[in-house]
Amino acid sequence: MKIRLNDDAEIVKTIREGLKARDGHCPCRRExxxxxxxxxxxxxxxxxxxxxxxxxxxxxxxxxxxx
Ligand code: SF4
Known part of the structure; x- marks a missing residue:
């Protein structure tokens, strides 16, 4: 079993920015x-x-x- 980042650097960048803005919480969820x-x-x-x-x-x- 292996975990890797998405190969798409744009997606990684966008999600990382979202995580940062939410203090490390998932940007895809409200909670x-x-x-x-x-x-x-x-x-x-x-x-x-x-x-x-x-x-x-x-x-x-x-x-x-x-x-
Ligand atoms: S919090 Fe969002 S980015 Fe992190 S593992 Fe869960 S679904 Fe993926």
Whole structure:
């Protein structure tokens, strides 16, 4: 399992700016809580799921199942 940033530098830049503006909380969600602090609970759960492969909600990170 590997986690990498999106290959699209523009997306990475935009999401990082969004995170900064929200004190590290997900720019794709309205709620501000421990669950929405990057890496958010949803993505942590997706990382823990042995069958999940794909992007986090904001598409900042990609989880691949390959080594
Ligand atoms: S892991 Fe992705 S979806 Fe979750 S807070 Fe970070 S950028 Fe948003």
């Amino acid at each position: 501000i809580s421990e669950d929405t602090k990057c890496m958010c609970k949803e993505f942590r759960d997706q990382i823990a799921d042995p069958n999940y492969e794909g992007y986090c909600h904001c598409m900042l990170f990609y989880k691949s199942l390959e080594e």
